[in-house]
Amino acid sequence: MDFEALRKYSALHPKPAGLTLQYGTAGFRSRAEQLDHIVFRMGLLAILRSKAVTATIGVMVTASHNPEEDNGVKLVDPLGEMLHPSWEEYATQLANAEEQELQKVITEICQKAAVNLHKDASVFIGRDTRPSSEKLSQSVIDGIRVLGGQYHDYGLVTTPQLHYMVCCQNTQGQYGKATLEGYYEKLSKAFMELIKQSHCSGESQRHLKIDCANGIGALKLSEMKPYFPQEVLIHIYNDGTKEKLNHLCGADFVKVHQKPPGGLDMKPNERCCSFDGDADRIVYYYKDTSGHFHLIDGDKIATLISIFLKELLAKVKQNFTLAVVQTAYANGNSTRYLQETLKVPVHCVKTGVKHLHHKAQEFDVGVYFEANGHGTVLFSKAAETKIRQLVKEEKDDEKREAAKMLENMIDLINQTVGDAVSDMLVIEAILALKGLTVQQWDALYIDLPNRLLKVQVADRCVIDTTDAERRALTPPGLQEKIDALVKKYKLSRAFVRPSGTEDVVRIYAEADTQENADALAHEVSMAVFHLAGGKGAPPQP
Numbered sequence: 001m002d003f004e005a006l007r008k009y010s011a012l013h014p015k016p017a018g019l020t021l022q023y024g025t026a027g028f029r030s031r032a033e034q035l036d037h038i039v040f041r042m043g044l045l046a047i048l049r050s051k052a053v054t055a056t057i058g059v060m061v062t063a064s065h066n067p068e069e070d071n072g073v074k075l076v077d078p079l080g081e082m083l084h085p086s087w088e089e090y091a092t093q094l095a096n097a098e099e100q101e102l103q104k105v106i107t108e109i110c111q112k113a114a115v116n117l118h119k120d121a122s123v124f125i126g127r128d129t130r131p132s133s134e135k136l137s138q139s140v141i142d143g144i145r146v147l148g149g150q151y152h153d154y155g156l157v158t159t160p161q162l163h164y165m166v167c168c169q170n171t172q173g174q175y176g177k178a179t180l181e182g183y184y185e186k187l188s189k190a191f192m193e194l195i196k197q198s199h200c201s202g203e204s205q206r207h208l209k210i211d212c213a214n215g216i217g218a219l220k221l222s223e224m225k226p227y228f229p230q231e232v233l234i235h236i237y238n239d240g241t242k243e244k245l246n247h248l249c250g251a252d253f254v255k256v257h258q259k260p261p262g263g264l265d266m267k268p269n270e271r272c273c274s275f276d277g278d279a280d281r282i283v284y285y286y287k288d289t290s291g292h293f294h295l296i297d298g299d300k301i302a303t304l305i306s307i308f309l310k311e312l313l314a315k316v317k318q319n320f321t322l323a324v325v326q327t328a329y330a331n332g333n334s335t336r337y338l339q340e341t342l343k344v345p346v347h348c349v350k351t352g353v354k355h356l357h358h359k360a361q362e363f364d365v366g367v368y369f370e371a372n373g374h375g376t377v378l379f380s381k382a383a384e385t386k387i388r389q390l391v392k393e394e395k396d397d398e399k400r401e402a403a404k405m406l407e408n409m410i411d412l413i414n415q416t417v418g419d420a421v422s423d424m425l426v427i428e429a430i431l432a433l434k435g436l437t438v439q440q441w442d443a444l445y446i447d448l449p450n451r452l453l454k455v456q457v458a459d460r461c462v463i464d465t466t467d468a469e470r471r472a473l474t475p476p477g478l479q480e481k482i483d484a485l486v487k488k489y490k491l492s493r494a495f496v497r498p499s500g501t502e503d504v505v506r507i508y509a510e511a512d513t514q515e516n517a518d519a520l521a522h523e524v525s526m527a528v529f530h531l532a533g534g535k536g537a538p539p540q541p
Helices: 003-012 036-053 085-096 099-112 133-146 159-170 180-195 216-227 251-257 298-316 332-341 353-360 381-393 397-412 420-434 438-442 478-486 514-531
Strands: 028-031 056-061 070-076 122-127 150-156 207-211 233-237 272-275 282-287 293-296 322-327 346-349 365-369 375-379 450-456 464-466 471-474 493-498 504-510
Touching: 003 036, 003 099, 003 133, 028 036, 036 056, 036 070, 036 085, 036 099, 036 122, 036 133, 056 133, 056 159, 070 133, 070 159, 085 099, 122 133, 122 159, 133 150, 150 159, 150 216, 159 180, 159 420, 180 216, 180 397, 180 420, 207 420, 216 233, 216 420, 251 272, 251 282, 272 420, 282 298, 282 420, 282 438, 293 438, 298 322, 298 332, 298 365, 298 375, 298 397, 298 420, 298 438, 322 332, 322 353, 332 346, 346 353, 353 365, 353 375, 375 381, 375 420, 381 397, 397 420, 450 514, 464 493, 471 478, 471 493, 478 493, 478 514, 493 514, 504 514
Parallel strands: 056 122, 122 150, 207 233, 207 272, 322 346, 322 365
Antiparallel strands: 028 070, 056 070, 272 282, 282 293, 365 375, 450 504, 464 471, 493 504
16 A cells, blocks of 8 residues: 555545544535545545455445535445445544544554455446535545546436446446446336336326426436437426525425425426435325325335235236335334235334345345335345246246236336436336326325424433334333323324434324324423433423
């Protein structure tokens, strides 16, 4: 290792005094001006990780749904998955090391992770449309050059596209071609094959208005438009030419505020959807004839996909296991509908995509979505091999047709990570094939009224949870208090969990009416304030 080059380059990317950041589920996120040293060091870490696993690693510069002034960086592991948890710790250590300790920290990581510095390394880089992203991705390249690795800079891409490229590269092209054209061709071909079989009524089915959060999704959808069939009429709004990224628009804004984004004119019963800033989340919505806004979130997306997959799996008559993975934030009525009406097993895990992804890998077909619209479907290797074999060899027409549809679903879904573009095409195909309107989809079940609150506390670590974050172990007496409050309301539940990033406790409550959900959420927030060291003024109803 060239320590002289490390010292020289590191001095060009100095760490601000007193700044410490933690690598979490979303990687590092902060104000853009605080991140130069971090992205430089993540260039270094990507090379170490690549040498450790003898594979290409991805580095994505984005802060997703955060305001435009922020930015962030995250690493992508060889199969397009998130960085291994043990390396999240190395990322945090490397990011927070003082200038003079860098060499020592790198040497320690090499020892702990058995990194052979003589091996080749390769890194794929991508970035979103933030004004700060280009300069930050140059700093990543500086880090890569210091440790002497190959890199390919894809420039402007959605986060899921970079995950896809990394997976293609490391499967020697089995997953697809590691180019944007390869991505567009694979998805559009699978989509066209699927909707060929739809006997869909009228043109109106295929009109879709898309709010792209003034982000990268708009650029990439425009590039993909020529690949779509004539019947698909997508109308792009919030394309980034006029307004700021994520400002009063995007999937996160729509989900949190339960209202349509700015910059998109909605007529009654028109199908609309929103991507987030880096296009890895999607939510749908519409206005009914009385002007009432209806949100279709990740829970309902998972339900639609599960209905479709369950029907196809029944037709191919293989004993494939199908399951849905949710977090405690999933609406209670979605869980009830999946378990009781659809008879699909549901598993609850801790909040965070990595927990959902990991659990979904246990089944032949694992569907996971967070309520915020981030999710995908995973197919086991065995299930995929069997489905592709049935397409080639099955004599029975119905079975073969169902297998063909499943094969197209496998190719249309980005199994590496939640992907707004891919998920949108999956949803559009299912609605067309089943002849469903957005209203019929929405009417599968009615969401229980709910409320999200947060309470500031002196130290979030006083709250410890169990049972996939649905029950509080500490502080003493808090869970008993929540249990007593929940008993006062019909169809109710509530849970509290510490934030992963700030000293606040997040509270979720649902009940039979909005009034009751609000009352329960407020009472639970008071209990948290008094029992868990609340800061400032007590919560107001």
